[in-house]
Amino acid sequence: MNTQSSSTTKPPPPPAKWSVPGIGLLKGMVVTAKNMIQSYYRKERMTTVQYPEERVPISPNFRNFPFLCYDGEDPKAGLRCTACTICETECPPQCIYIVIERDENGKSLKRPKVFDIDVSVCMNCGICAEVCPFDSIYMDGEYELSTQDRFNGLLFHLDRLSKPADYHLKLRPVEAGEVAVRRKAEVDKKRAVQAAKEAKAQTDKDKATPEPITKGEPA
Amino acid sequence: MGIDFNLVADLKSHGVHVTSFESLVNWGRASSLWPLQFGLACCAIEMIAATMARYDMARFGAEVFRPSPRQADLMIVAGTVTKKMAPQVVRLYNQMAEPKYVIAMGACAISGGPFKDGYNVLKGIDRFIPVDVVIPGCPPRPEALLDGLLTLRAIIAREKLLGKHRARHADPNGTAAFPVPEFGAHDLEPTANREIWNPPAIVRESEGGTQA
Amino acid sequence: MSVATVTLHERLRAALPNAGISLRTNPGPSGQHSLLVDAADLPDVCRFLRDTPDLTFDFLSNVSGVDWPDPAKADAVAAPAAGEGSAPPTGGFLEVIYHLYSTRRRIGPLVLRARTIDRATRVQIPSVVAVFRSAEFQEREIFDLYGVEFTGHPDLRRILMWDEFVDHPMRKDYVAPDDYEYEPTPHAAVLEKAQRHYVQP
């Protein structure tokens, strides 16, 4: 095809006369037959994946429903979520529900008391994971979730949503690796700041410096 | 009923298959589900993808998509059910012959999904017809649909044909047709079939303590 | 391929001296200016734009409806040009915006606006279907969702909603029917709507 002559191109005209009736049909059937025969021995024609036994490899980027990441062993103490409710506000279909845990004075304890995700509404857009500033919410790759229970089976509570950091590392090695490095750097920085403060408190013995509040940070 | 499973396994090794009549019927039904060729929205494209070469739903005996509800066993509600479409969906369900099953595929069919706040969107097809299996996702992957189909097959395999807990279609008093909603001035009338739509009461744990 | 809306405005005023056409400027970075046309003159202006040999705006691409319950807002978005009074009607109005293109001269869009007198009963705008067929379904859609009555439309029925429906759901003051019975994750607006369904202790 000459690409330089003009900016437009004409389609091939339909065959003016059908030379031998049925020859076009036969040509098409040759294509079908070729495909059928090749599907027995050519690798690129053998497309079927025998699903429950074998699976299509899922890309590490694949996202289905969100989960909450926690560090260490205890899903409650190690939960990264600080109940800032950014994801709740940003979620386009509004399928996240958070109740902040508070002490008796009404001060936030920076962890969720209730964290529900209604996966019967979730549209897998990944905006919650994108906006989370605490590396807490990520998108899971799990997709075999069919159930009979439309109400309780699809309302995921905190216990179902919490998954360890190792799970994240296995699911998305690159992303989780970067997050781990960054978080470790942050923790180190915090420790350094705290150590400096303590050193200052040691030298400044007259004034009692208040202990900085630390959350359950990982070792 | 006192089946000796060891004996059954022993006979099987000799090429003799022994089963109950119920299991045979359920096996037949589960292995040849003919879905209604009926796509509503985005999920329908993934449903088509599930029938195509890569996922090949034919391996489960469910590739025969029938355009007529009279010839179909399974309705895959794949996509957003709008209020304008809901009466037609119910009518199609009523026209299907027993035994019939419904899979709600994707967020919209289950609950209205991302579009649930729309004025013309029905918040879940289970307001009007009974749903057997729900598949969350927007849209679910074709594998997820196959997984849903396997779940449904497991449900069918457990069905009782006789007795108190028999399946709806085996019960002569069971309902096969559900009332079709009418178009009203502001909304469908009625907005849901109260006989089958019973959402649980939501008990909210609020910040100050348990509160309804 | 932008349109010199200002010069076109002068040209139109000279050619159609009796038609009420005023220029509206767009203060945003996009700078898409528009012409506000008196509703009654709209078909004539469209026909002139389509049939004048050196204009040939032969392609009406898009017809949008807009609801302006607060007329001051409409003037903020499409500001009246200097020397032209805004005279916003009280109580708001409905607006229809037309985007015209010329496939032959490959320019566009030329933005035309037409406004109804109010939002209740005097909501008539002449239909342009006789000039541009592409307006047929779009005008029906605006009739359905906004309630603008296009006089002279060959088949003005509801298009997206069912015939028995009475509201105009795209209007800003439309209240959606209440079906918030099961809302496990409500907050913000949904929470307010869902609250009445919660079992009171």
Next chain:
Amino acid sequence: MISDPATSLTSAVLAPGADDDQLLHVSLGPQHPSTHGVFRMNVVLDGETVVRLKPVFGYLHRNHEKIAEGTSYLASMPYTDRLDYICPLSNNWAYAQAVEKLAGIEVPERAEFIRVILGELTRLINHSAFAGFILGDMGAWGSALMYAFREREKILDIFEELTGARMMANFMRFGGCRNDLPEGWSAKVSRLVDDYGPFLDEMEKFLVGNEILLSRTLNVGSLPREVLINGGITGPMLRAAGVPYDIRKVDPYGIYERFDFRIPLGATGDCYDRIMIRFLEMRESLKILRQALDHLPDGPIIHPKAKIRNFIEGPKGELGFHLISDGTTRPYRYRIRPPSFINLTLIEDMCLGLDLADVVIILGSIDIVLGEVDR
């Protein structure tokens, strides 16, 4: 000869004095065996001949515009995926571009290249699936669609690797794209582009000379150019009738003016031309893809950082977003110009006087997606 292109052909066909009692009223849809979603047509037949045809819309009207007016600009992005759900990425692109124009945001060069690659891959998906679907409408349900979906799966795997979803990508952001290309991604696209030509050869061999296809599509559903333009028809439908109007050339958005490609044009605008146009467009898309991959620059993928309307040439025609901002975080008016919806304007004129079986082919050749028609 039609003096005024806006004249409807409806009255011309129904012979005066036709006996209305003899006519047969058929409601096609909304549930029907073809694959165009919940679209309904009320057809009036005189024997086999169509004398009246009224499309009925709204069975998938899911209030996208209303929902978008109540939410932030970003939150509408995943909803645009669900408009034309066969090609979500071109919807993303159109919406991102509209907001960029509205706010005056610049897009980095690398992001523009990525957008072009994704947009053209989407066109490949759409046009291949179209070929499968229209063959299905003619009764050849199976082979053609099977081949088209085999290739579609390859593209979807590429999309999944980049965007994280097979269909609903939610990938473009105002001022760029969400994430950068994973390692080895462009090599995969490159391989796909190399393999796609032979697939198109195979498809063309399969279809072009087929006598059944020819007799079903030649001289079916063509209309004069002026009528098509007046009826708002855009995209391959319009170009099949020989009108050289493609926004990628007429008003090159993004970086399309840098690529060397041509606009395929048809002669008569019948269903055959509409099918062939799409095959030729796929070949041009491959050319664009090849150029974009060869010149993909390095750099950032997202820019740090009142009323507008913006169009892109979507696979189905002119896709536009009309946004009116009142300065708040939510759009005041959010309107979509859906190509599928407006391309249906003239369906009655196309079908009048033809057989009922042709209606299905004509509907197939318009290539609609209900998510976009009803929104």
